[in-house]
Amino acid sequence: MTSENSITRVLANKYSPSGAPSLDNFKVVSAPAPTKDSLKENQVLVRNLYLSVDPYQRGRLTGATNSYVPRYELNEPISNFGVAVVEASTSTDIVEGDIVYIKVAPWETKSVADAAAVRRLPHSTIDNARDFITVFGMASFTAFVGLTTIGKPKAGETILVSSASGAVGQIVVQLAKARGLRVVGVAGSDDKVELVKSIGADAAFNYKTCGTFTEAIKQAAPEGIDIYFDNVGGKFLDAALANINFGARIVSCGMISQYNVKSADEAYGLKNTFNILIKAAIFQGLFLPKYAGTQVESDFVTEVGKLYKEGKLRYRIDETTGLENAPQAVLNLFDGKSFGKSVVKV
The missing domain is CATH 3.40.50.720 (NAD(P)-binding Rossmann-like Domain)
Structure with a gap:
């Protein structure tokens, strides 16, 4: 569905307050691709590389408004943690070629985001970008x-x-x-x-x-x-x-x-x-x-980073290829088909 002038998006199609979700909860569509010329001041154009798939997303599909995370809005892109490469930027802090972490990454092949909403990963490359939503996620x-x-x-x-x-x-x-x-x-x-x-x-x-x-x-x-x-x-x-x-x-x-x-x-x-x-x-x-940005998070990065670098920590990843297959990756979390940390390679 993706071409030079279009992108793929995964939208929330309907809510399921109870029972098992299905593919009907999602809608995969094409949309015009954002361009460098569409950027406002301090914005970035990113190409999403990997998106995290997590069980808590089920709650965002119930339509409930009293949860600790907001519900997905119908006919708007699903979102979750992601890593992306910057293709264009009007920011002096984030530049073309940077690998960035996005806490609220829309499920689309390319996105425009405020530079303040992404975090540059100084030691990351396209080859190891997945680590930041898996073993360090x-x-x-x-x-x-x-x-x-x-x-x-x-x-x-x-x-x-x-x-x-x-x-x-x-x-x-x-x-x-x-x-x-x-x-x-x-x-x-x-x-x-x-x-x-x-x-x-x-x-x-x-x-x-x-x-x-x-x-x-x-x-x-x-x-x-x-x-x-x-x-x-x-x-x-x-x-x-x-x-x-x-x-x-x-x-x-x-x-x-x-x-x-x-x-x-x-x-x-x-x-x-x-x-x-x-x-x-x-x-x-x-x-x-409660623990984001605290000493606990610093301790996590230090300990897990050391174990991982020394080869003392193994991490099984269940990778789905293609954004159009992302809805099924979500459903796989709830029927035992996923094995390890679930991610989508965009």
Whole structure:
């Protein structure tokens, strides 16, 4: 759909307040390509290279106006974190050829943005641009914040990580192992379980074939759970609560099992919350924007950067090629088809 004079865009087509989203939520269209001549003062014309695909985008398709992130507006481009190369600029700070990070990158092949809305990546090239929305991206930062500020890990403790092969989980597994924890990972296929083991988990199991969740956790962690890093919610969260130790910390990062329920009656009601009381546990939600620009973010860049440079950190990426295929990449997050951190190569 893209030519020299046109671009591809992915628009929000309709809202789905409940139930599973579908391709009907999106609309892929062509539009006239922006040009250098259209730039106003302190603007840049960018060609998008990679766009991040993340579970939180489901909430932006509900149409709700009371969320911590704004809903997508119908007939406007979907947006998310992205990296791009600057093709033209009227700014003295951002120049042609710079690789930039865009926090709110419209899902279109080329875009015009205010220079103040992009961040130049001084050590980036087209070859390594993807790293800034994957291993150094939002999901990895989420893993670091959740583990260090809520989990407060101590060597010798046991951590249980759900969705351990996913964008967040695979970083949690490796950072926890580096801190001397016993790591138990959970994933949704045998291939994913093997990945979790290969990146350092001491034990891992397939939640789809393990039988009773409570017993599977007990078998993998017979001495109990000190930290549970929750990415799924629902029935598995309940089983984890049944296995927590005194003083446990539960990091509530995501509840993907509950995102597409059709009604309140279909939502899973937790039964083991009494354990939070009698085990003096901490159950805390993770709000990432609170830590942006703080020392925690600096620590994240330092630690993850060092591990990655030394080859001590592996990161599986699920890459979709072509912006026109981006809607399916979003849907793949919710049916187990994605494997690792999902991105779109524009």
